[in-house]
Amino acid sequence: xxxxxxxxxxxxxxxxxxxxxxxxxxxxxxxxxxxxxxxxxxxxxxxxxxxxxxxxxxxxxxxxxxxxxxxxxxxxxxxxxxxxxxxxxxxxxxxxxxxxxxxxxxxxxxxxxxxxxxxxxxxxxxxxxxxxxxxxxxxxxxxxxxxxxxxxxxxxxxxxxxxxxxxxxxxxxxxxxxxxxxxxxxxxxxxxxxxxxxxxxxxxxxxxxxxxxxxxxxxxxxxxxxxxxxxxxxxxxxxxxxxxxxxxxxxxxxxxxxxxxxxxxxxxxxxxxxxxxxxxxxxxxxxxxxxxxxxxxxxxxxxxxxxxxxxxxxxxxxxxxxxxxxxxxxxxxxxxxxxxxxxxxxxxxxxxxxxxxxxxxxxxxxxxxxxxxxxxxxxxxxxxxxxxxxxxxxxxxxxxxxxxxxxxxxxxxxxxxxxxxxxxxxxxx
Amino acid sequence: xxxxxxxxxxxxxxxxxxxxxxxxxxxxxxxxxxxxxxxxxxxxxxxxxxxxxxxxxxxxxxxxxxxxxxxxxxxxxxxxxxxxxxxxxxxxxxxxxxxxxxxxxxxxxxxxxxxxxxxxxxxxxxxxxxxxxxxxxxxxxxxxxxxxxxxxxxxxxxxxxxxxxxxxxxxxxxxxxxxxxxxxxxxxxxxxxxxxxxxxxxxxxxxxxxxxxxxxxxxxxxxxxxxxxxxxxxxxxxxxxxxxxxxxxxxxxxxxxxxxxxxxxxxxxxxxxxxxxxxxxxxxxxxxxxxxxxxxxxxxxxxxxxxxxxxxxxxxxxxxxxxxxxxxxxxxxxxxxxxxxxxxxxxxxxxxxxxxxxxxxxxxxxxxxxxxxxxxxxxxxxxxxxxxxxxxxxxxxxxxxxxxxxxxxxxxxxxxxxxxxxxxxxxxx
Numbered sequence: 001x002x003x004x005x006x007x008x009x010x011x012x013x014x015x016x017x018x019x020x021x022x023x024x025x026x027x028x029x030x031x032x033x034x035x036x037x038x039x040x041x042x043x044x045x046x047x048x049x050x051x052x053x054x055x056x057x058x059x060x061x062x063x064x065x066x067x068x069x070x071x072x073x074x075x076x077x078x079x080x081x082x083x084x085x086x087x088x089x090x091x092x093x094x095x096x097x098x099x100x101x102x103x104x105x106x107x108x109x110x111x112x113x114x115x116x117x118x119x120x121x122x123x124x125x126x127x128x129x130x131x132x133x134x135x136x137x138x139x140x141x142x143x144x145x146x147x148x149x150x151x152x153x154x155x156x157x158x159x160x161x162x163x164x165x166x167x168x169x170x171x172x173x174x175x176x177x178x179x180x181x182x183x184x185x186x187x188x189x190x191x192x193x194x195x196x197x198x199x200x201x202x203x204x205x206x207x208x209x210x211x212x213x214x215x216x217x218x219x220x221x222x223x224x225x226x227x228x229x230x231x232x233x234x235x236x237x238x239x240x241x242x243x244x245x246x247x248x249x250x251x252x253x254x255x256x257x258x259x260x261x262x263x264x265x266x267x268x269x270x271x272x273x274x275x276x277x278x279x280x281x282x283x284x285x286x287x288x289x290x291x292x293x294x295x296x297x298x299x300x301x302x303x304x305x306x307x308x309x310x311x312x313x314x315x316x317x318x319x320x321x322x323x324x325x326x327x328x329x330x331x332x333x334x335x336x337x338x339x340x341x342x343x344x345x346x347x348x349x350x351x352x353x354x355x356x357x358x359x360x361x362x363x364x365x366x367x368x369x370x371x372x373x374x375x376x377x378x379x380x381x382x383x384x385x386x387x388x389x390x391x392x393x394x395x396x397x398x399x400x401x402x403x404x405x406x407x408x409x410x411x412x413x414x415x416x417x418x419x420x421x422x423x424x425x426x427x428x429x
Numbered sequence: 430x431x432x433x434x435x436x437x438x439x440x441x442x443x444x445x446x447x448x449x450x451x452x453x454x455x456x457x458x459x460x461x462x463x464x465x466x467x468x469x470x471x472x473x474x475x476x477x478x479x480x481x482x483x484x485x486x487x488x489x490x491x492x493x494x495x496x497x498x499x500x501x502x503x504x505x506x507x508x509x510x511x512x513x514x515x516x517x518x519x520x521x522x523x524x525x526x527x528x529x530x531x532x533x534x535x536x537x538x539x540x541x542x543x544x545x546x547x548x549x550x551x552x553x554x555x556x557x558x559x560x561x562x563x564x565x566x567x568x569x570x571x572x573x574x575x576x577x578x579x580x581x582x583x584x585x586x587x588x589x590x591x592x593x594x595x596x597x598x599x600x601x602x603x604x605x606x607x608x609x610x611x612x613x614x615x616x617x618x619x620x621x622x623x624x625x626x627x628x629x630x631x632x633x634x635x636x637x638x639x640x641x642x643x644x645x646x647x648x649x650x651x652x653x654x655x656x657x658x659x660x661x662x663x664x665x666x667x668x669x670x671x672x673x674x675x676x677x678x679x680x681x682x683x684x685x686x687x688x689x690x691x692x693x694x695x696x697x698x699x700x701x702x703x704x705x706x707x708x709x710x711x712x713x714x715x716x717x718x719x720x721x722x723x724x725x726x727x728x729x730x731x732x733x734x735x736x737x738x739x740x741x742x743x744x745x746x747x748x749x750x751x752x753x754x755x756x757x758x759x760x761x762x763x764x765x766x767x768x769x770x771x772x773x774x775x776x777x778x779x780x781x782x783x784x785x786x787x788x789x790x791x792x793x794x795x796x797x798x799x800x801x802x803x804x805x806x807x808x809x810x811x812x813x814x815x816x817x818x819x820x821x822x823x824x825x826x827x828x829x830x831x832x833x834x835x836x837x838x839x840x841x842x843x844x845x846x847x848x849x850x851x852x853x854x855x856x857x858x
Contacts, residue, residue: 021719025577031644032576129574135720137574144573145558145566147461148454148740155857214767215460222769235782235852238823241810242780249857260770266857267780273726276705290450290737291564294727297702298720308719311577323752338643340651341689351671351696353664381670394667423664428584428678428695 002035004318007073009064009089010080011044014103014130016051017307018077022314023053029315035322037075037314041067068093075317077310078102083110090115090126097122099320101313103130103306109204113217125320127313132205133158135305136298137312138284142212149288151213154252158205160280160300161189161196162228162248166265167278170236170245176228188280199227199248199263206250209284210261213252224262231265239267245275344403349378349427352397354412355390355420362417363393369415373408375400390419396427431464433747436502438493438518439509440473443532443559445480446736447506451743452482458744464751466504466743470496497522504746506739507531512539519544519555526551528749530742532559532735538633542646554749556742561634562587564734565727566741567713571641578717580642583681587634589709589729590618590625591657591677595694596707599665599674605657617709628656628677628692635679638713639690642681653691660694668696674704773832778807778856781826783841784819784848791846792822798844802837804829819848825856 006022008015019039022029030036042055043064061067068076068089076093078100080086086107093100094115102108108115108131119126129139133156142151157163161183168179180197183189195201203225210218228248236246244267253260268275273295277283282300287293299305356362367377381394397405405424413421435451437444448468451458459465471484472493490496497505497518505522507529509515515536522529523544531537537544537560548555558568562585571580586592590612597608609626612618624630632654639647657677665675673696682689697704702724706712711729716722728734785791796806810823826834834853842850 017719021577025579025718028579029577136723137570140569140574141566144745145569145741146737147744148450148458149737150454150457210767216767218767218769224772232852234821235780235854238782238810238812238821239780239854242808242823242825244780244856246854251857254767255770258768258770260775262772262775264855266855268857271705272858273702273705276700276702288737289454290446290733290740292728292731292734294565294725296723296725298723302721304719305721308575308578308717311719312574315576316573338639338645338647338683339687340647341684341687343653343691346689346691351664351668351673353667379671381667383667392663392667394671396671423661425664425668425675426693426695427673428680428697429701 001030002322003038004035004321005040005072005074006037006314007067007070007076008039008042009067009076009078011042011051011060012079013303014306014310015042015044015079016053017303018079018310019051019055020053021304021307021311029311033315033318033322035318037318040072041070043067064089065092068096068098073098074321075314076100077314078104079310080104081106083107087111091118094118094122094124094126097124099124099127099317101127101310101317103128103310105131105201105204105208109207109220112208112211125317127316128208129313130306130309132208133282133284133296134298134300134302135308136282136284136296136300137309138209138296139212141294141296142209142286146286146288146291146294149290151286151288152254153287154209154213154250154284155274156205156209156250156284157247157274157277157282158250158284158300159196159202159248160282161193162202163277163282164188164280165197165228166236166246166248169231169233170240173233173237175233176231197227197229199225202248202250202263206252206261206263209250210252210259214254214259218261222261224264226264228265242267243270244268245270247274247277344401344406346402347399348402349399349429350397350405351425351427352395352409353423354393354395355387355418355422356393357417357419358386358389358391359417365415365417366412369411370397370408373404375405375408388419430459431751432467433464433750434469434501434503435466435743436496436499436505437468437471438496438505438507440471440480440489441508442732443735443739444471444473444508445482446732447508447739448480448484449482450733450736450740458740462744462747462751464747466747469501470499472496493518494521497525497527502527503750504743505529506743507533508739509533510535512536516540520547523547523551523553523555526553528553528556528746530556530739530746532557532739534560534630534633534637538636538649541637541640554746556745557637558742559735559738561637562711562713562725563727563729563731564737565711565713565725565729566738567638567725568641570723570725571638571715575715575717575720578719580715580717581683582716583638583642583679583713584703585634585638585679585713586676586703586706586711587679587713587729588625588631588677589711590622591631592706592711593617593709594626594657595665595675595677598660598662599669602662602666604662605660626656626658628654631677631679631692635681635690635692638679639681639688643683643688647690651690653693655693657694671696672699673697674699676703676706773830773835775831776828777831778828778858779826779834780854780856781824781838782852783822783824784816784851785822786818786846786848787815787820788846794844794846795841798840799826799837802833804834804837817848
């Protein structure tokens with residue numbers, strides 16, 4: 001099978017995740033792509049640190065430029081970050097016509113126009129799914145899924161650190177400083193959290209989304225940015241009284257040939273889907289002329305989710321490089337059929353509504369039958385309603401094997417204390 | 430600019446939407462794709478009906494096979510539905526090596542394996558984003574975005590008719606029959622709603638998602654299907670008492686080399702994101718080993734959302750057909766920069782927290798200043814807290830131009846009745 005060589009620049013948290021993910025799901029990827037992406041070289045300044053994933057020492061080097069130049073490097077994956085060395089290396093790769101996969105939002109937001117012009121000139125591509133929304137495939141949703149739509153607006157929660165702080169301030173009545181300290185302890189905020197809490201990180205992502213939606217190059221300076229630093233918990237509480245939740249939003253809204261692009265804390269109605277995005281999760285809501293409102297939700301950062309996005313981009317490039325292979329994974333009918341589990345083997349919790357004679361001890365008989373079938377009850381709710389001589393009793397079970405649950409129900413429905421067939425509904429958690 | 434010819438089979442609701450969408454966003458698509466998709470022929474049995482979109486009569490024909498064979502047809506778009514004529518026509522197109530775009534979930538679920546094997550043999554593709562979740566780009570999220578992930582589970586609300594009925598039963602305490610009747614009146618349920626309410630439509634989509642996730646061919650017969658017909662509202666109400674909402678779910682859950690695939694009404698905890706999906710909206714939650722949980726939400730059916738998905742697939746094929754052009758839209762730096770709106774011109778509602786002297790008539794002075802700047806107040810909340818001689822007063826405004834709001838705030842903060850700078854937070858609805 002054709003192998004496609006990857007040169008990895010930056011072997012930090014996400015880099016380690018990419019190496020681990022490519023290894024763990026190597027066969028699955030090969031089957032889906034008809035080719036094998038293989039890490040040929042890894043550049044990092046620190047060659048000693050343990051990344052929790054074993055790699056051949058011979059792959060490692062401190063010379064990132066050599067990795068870019070190496071003929072074995074067909075795809076350059078840039079995970080260094082920032083606009084210094086990363087900029088030089090990405091430019092070098094594009095000049096050599098090598099496709100680049102990057103998670104570097106600052107680089108894209110600040111020098112994206114130059115990079116894309118250069119890539120167009122040398123006939124290659126810059127792939128950046130991992131730069132916005134971590135594991136959420138929002139870049140391809142905008143670029144491919146909504147390619148036929150005119151985008152009217154994008155509202156996003158794009159910074160997990162800020163969303164974590166806001167969630168904790170509201171849920172635990174913490175002050176901003178307390179919540180920030182907790183975020184640091186939990187590893188959700190960096191030693192210097194300025195880029196996050198002052199909204200700059202969110203602004204970088206807003207620029208990338210706006211550029212995707214409108215094709216133009218939006219300069220960072222055009223974006224109005226306000227962060228959440230020093231936000232008073234009083235306002236979170238009064239907001240709640242009024243039916244709102246405070247979120248740090250990126251807001252992009254088109255009106256004719258003009259768009260508002262900004263980042264600011266905002267009140268969002270509690271019943272709005274974005275209001276229910278809590279903790280380190282991210283979400284992006286898109287309004288477009290044909291699809292209407294679509295929303296994308298997931299983990300916006302972290303080793304594994306970001307690595308997932310990087311590998312998705314690597315897969316795109318592998319498909320391009322090996323265009324002789326299947327243009328798209330065959331998807332249906334491609335591999336061996338997965339075995340479908342027999343119904344009785346499914347384990348689930350159940351809601352059951354029983355119709356029972358209104359007499360003492362009746363529910364004990366039900367519990368006995370359930371117990372004999374190894375089903376235990378999590379909660380019981382007796383409704384004060386009578387239907388003839390029967391009362392409805394609702395019980396929620398702990399997890400049970402469906403076969404046993406079915407057998408218990410058959411037995412229960414045969415009892416003389418039961419007035420009507422028991423209603424059952426599965427619980428999905 | 431290169432034109433790519435489309436033969437459209439089926440000129441019903443979605444077909445009309447595709448024609449309208451391709452026309453309305455023609456320039457935008459051409460810019461994004463570097464080529465123009467153009468409708469060359471349209472086949473339908475009814476040549477007279479008005480589809481709300483003007484088309485040249487010369488494009489129309491009753492002979493669908495002729496459209497497939499026509500050399501001007503480079504892409505076949507099948508929107509006939511069902512597994513009769515559609516199957517024959519799609520097979521004919523694939524045998525001729527012509528790529529097919531289809532929204533036909535029944536065809537894919539029941540004969541997908543044959544179609545994909547045929548496409549692989551003739552070196553072309555079947556594209557089916559529109560078959561699941563309407564305007565939600567869930568197919569490409571699974572196929573491209575999560576290509577490097579092992580999928581552990583998928584839970585989806587995939588039928589808008591059922592979700593509408595369930596939402597109305599809960600919100601308005603309707604019976605199943607009442608809610609179904611209302612759905613019919615509103616145009617959300619067909620004359621014969623069996624495919625929807627008995628879960629068959631959802632099962633078709635579950636088969637497609639499972640096949641995407643696992644690459645195998647899942648036979649429809651392997652899917653356990655239970656619909657919502659005759660669901661008792663009592664259980665919806667008792668479920669609510671217990672903290673759950675009833676949803677018709679497609680559930681796909683992998684355990685080793687085996688997967689559970691089923692469709693059934695289920696209780697979902699009220700604070701689960703899927704519980705907040707109401708009315709005709711759809712959502713799909715995916716658990717995978719790297720990205721973790723991602724969720725996709727939007728309109729699952731309807732003319733425009735489905736047409737959006739069809740056009741997204743057409744765009745994919747256009748990119749393949751014209752591979753000389755840009756492999757991917759340049760996205761950043763591609764077109765002319767959109768103008769970024771000046772901050773002061775933004776119109777929004779605001780939350781403001783004032784610190785006011787605790788004296789009669791004080792708020793009247795604030796209202797006067799706001800009124801002079803053409804800002805009207807939607808609601809006021811006086812908190813029973815005193816900070817020295819000041820009390821916090823929270824006001825929510827109607828929409829106002831930011832420039833005027835800023836000017837009003839400057840004036841207010843200069844008043845002798847104001848004890849501290851006013852806090853303001855934008856409201857995003």
